[in-house]
Amino acid sequence: MAVDLLLGLQWGDEGKGKIVDVLTQDYDIIARFQGGPNAGHTLEFDGIKHVLHTIPSGIFHKNAVNVVGNGVVIDPVIFKKELDALKKFNLDVNAKLFISRKAHLILPTHRLLDAASEASKGKAKIGSTLKGIGPTYMDKTGRNGMRIGDLELSDWKEKYRSLANKHEAMINFYDVDIQYDLAELETDFFKAVEELKKLTFIDSEEYLYQAQKAGKKILAEGAQGSLLDIDFGTYPFVTSSNTTAAGACTGLGVAPNQIGAVKGIFKAYTTRVGSGPFPTELFDEDGETMGRVGNEFGATTGRPRRCGWLDLVALKYAVRVNGVTELMMMKGDVLSGFKKLKVCTAYNYKGEQIEHFPYNIEAENVTPVYSEMAGWKEDLTKMTSADQLPKELNDYIDFLEKELEVPIKIVSVGPDRTQTILR
Ligand code: IMP
Numbered sequence: 001m002a003v004d005l006l007l008g009l010q011w012g013d014e015g016k017g018k019i020v021d022v023l024t025q026d027y028d029i030i031a032r033f034q035g036g037p038n039a040g041h042t043l044e045f046d047g048i049k050h051v052l053h054t055i056p057s058g059i060f061h062k063n064a065v066n067v068v069g070n071g072v073v074i075d076p077v078i079f080k081k082e083l084d085a086l087k088k089f090n091l092d093v094n095a096k097l098f099i100s101r102k103a104h105l106i107l108p109t110h111r112l113l114d115a116a117s118e119a120s121k122g123k124a125k126i127g128s129t130l131k132g133i134g135p136t137y138m139d140k141t142g143r144n145g146m147r148i149g150d151l152e153l154s155d156w157k158e159k160y161r162s163l164a165n166k167h168e169a170m171i172n173f174y175d176v177d178i179q180y181d182l183a184e185l186e187t188d189f190f191k192a193v194e195e196l197k198k199l200t201f202i203d204s205e206e207y208l209y210q211a212q213k214a215g216k217k218i219l220a221e222g223a224q225g226s227l228l229d230i231d232f233g234t235y236p237f238v239t240s241s242n243t244t245a246a247g248a249c250t251g252l253g254v255a256p257n258q259i260g261a262v263k264g265i266f267k268a269y270t271t272r273v274g275s276g277p278f279p280t281e282l283f284d285e286d287g288e289t290m291g292r293v294g295n296e297f298g299a300t301t302g303r304p305r306r307c308g309w310l311d312l313v314a315l316k317y318a319v320r321v322n323g324v325t326e327l328m329m330m331k332g333d334v335l336s337g338f339k340k341l342k343v344c345t346a347y348n349y350k351g352e353q354i355e356h357f358p359y360n361i362e363a364e365n366v367t368p369v370y371s372e373m374a375g376w377k378e379d380l381t382k383m384t385s386a387d388q389l390p391k392e393l394n395d396y397i398d399f400l401e402k403e404l405e406v407p408i409k410i411v412s413v414g415p416d417r418t419q420t421i422l423r
Contacts, residue, residue, distance in 0.1 A: 002260025003031075003208075003218045005248050008225035009318035011272040013298070013305060014265040015330035015412060017041025020057035020221050022410075022420050023263075028216040029065045030058030031208065033251030034241035035223030036073035036106060036136070038129040040299025045417045051299050055082050056221050059091060067204050069220075070102035071241060071251020073136045074148065075111075076192035083195065093199065100204035101149030107160065108185035109167030110135040116174040126237055127274025129300050137240035139163070148201055151193060205253025212258065220248040226318035227272075234361060237276025245322040264324035264406070266315055268332045268396070271305040273298045277361045279368045280308035280344045294334040309342040309370065312403050317357035319404050328410040329400070332393060333419075338375035341396065344368035345403070373399065380413040386423045397423075 006023070008014040021043045024030060037053035043060065044050075050060075054074055058064035068074065083093060110132030117134065118125045128134060139145035146163060150156045164182070171178060211218060222243055227233045229243040241247060249256050269290050272278045281287070287307045290296065296305035318324075335341060346355045346369040353369060376392040383389060389397075389411065397408050411421045 001212050001215050001217065003212065003220055003248070003252075003254045003258050004261040004263060005220045005222065005245055005259060005322075006263045006265065007222040007243070007245060007322055007324075009264045009266045009315055009322070009324070010225045010270055011227045011276075011278075012039075012223075012225040013271055013273065013296075014225060014267055015042075016222065016265055017043050017052060017057045018330075018412065018415060018417070018420075019263075019265055019328055019410065020219065021045070021060065022417055023219060024058040024061040024064050026217065027058065027064060027219040029067060029208070029211055029218045030056040030221055031067040031069050031204070031218060031252055032056045032072050032221050032223065033069045033248045034071040034243060035239065036131060036133050037075050037078040038131045038133045038239060038300060039223035041223070042299050042415070043417075044415045049415075050085070053082055053300060054079055055086070055097065058219070058221075059086065059096065060089065064096070066097045067202075067207065067252075068097070068099045068103055069204050069252040070100040071247060072100070073104045073106050073133060073140075074099070074196075075106035075131060076196045077108075077188050078131070080192040080195045098200045098202045098204065098207065099148055099196075101147060101152075101201050102204070103148045104136055104140045105146045105148065105150070106132040106136045107146065107164060107167070108182065108189050109164045109171070110139070112171050112178060112180055112182075113167055116171050116176050116178050119176040119178065120174045125275060127276070129274075129298075131300075134240045135167075148196075151197055152201065208252055208254060220252055220254070222248070226321060227314060229321075232317075232321050234276045237274065244318075262323050262325045263328060264319060264322060264326070265328045265330060266310075266318075267294075267330045268310060268335050269294075270308045270311050270314075271296050273301070273303050273305045277363060277366070278306055278308060279314075279347060279361055279363070279366045280311045280342075281306050282308045286338065289338075290334060294331055309344055309368070310400075311344045311368065312400070313344060313347055313355060313357055316355075316404060319406055324406050327401075327404065327406050327408045328412065329397065329408050330412040332411050333380040333413045336376060336379055341373045341375050342370040343373065343399070345371050371399075381419060383413055383421060384418075386411070386421055389421070
């Protein structure tokens, strides 16, 4: 039985949470494979809006088991808040939510290091969510990290202390003014760790292997987006994990030949939060309209997202790097009312026109080449089937499918579960 993947193809915030929630009815297990509480996956159903950061988006479905994989980094304090927010839904988290022993822990000092590192960069800052993601993955690859499984050992506090002491020395190394009260942060941390320890820790690669053998259907849930991938994203303005398909193999222990469908999600336009190059970014009324109508504010930080036209050069790159087999287009409804739509089909790059995603897409190297298409006036948000979609939207979809050479299977026309059109 294959493991299907669900990934964001742009700079994150494509709407993965909603789609995982919609698809969960077809799966027995939802497994997050990378990232941490820098993610904010928003779900809306029955008039309720809920944001998840670390917990997989299948948590609201009765029959699905949710696994936090080894590739994820976990902040116990934020995890506890997520659990608290779920209490009112009466979910049996002990039976529905398992955590990999190999997942790494975000310590309070990782968050402080993130803040110190960003402050030291001045204008060149990454625009990090400041959740400690970078420093935690640095400790993981530096072979210094603490893992969930360590919490089951009697000497875990000693290990914690020695790592936190090292971090404090590193914070002092940065010549920046970071105010903090570590004792207070640690009180919250230790309390949250005790809550975390009440959950079920597992050897997730073994669990998933056995589940596959037993014929269970598994969906691997990505976080962030392909253009934030540590290798293939717009480095250094990226996150610190592999957000692309290969990350699901390393982040869950699933072998490449076990991967089935690769479901890629993109918005009908493009957004980015944080710093870094964005060739199709708009600074005019159109960009402002996308942001306002699309309610483009970060689910984790509340920061306004930068908005722009769809970038097919970047999207093709993401489709190829991930081996996407089916596409899902989100927020088509936000483009209703635009007279003309633009789609970037090539870049002017250092004096020549190119159609591939080059090493450096800084604004001084790249200007977008656009194709124009007619927009549509109709409100899509009440539409329920593909035959109701306006002609101009169908033309837009046909054009994208031809360019990307992958079918668009879902068109999302609003944030609610029910506002999902299958094609
Ligand atoms: P970090 O992963 O928090 O260090 O942030 C690195 C970059 O990735 C920043 O530009 C963030 O805004 C961006 N980023 C991280 N997580 C997300 C996400 O879930 N959605 C969108 N952008 C993200």
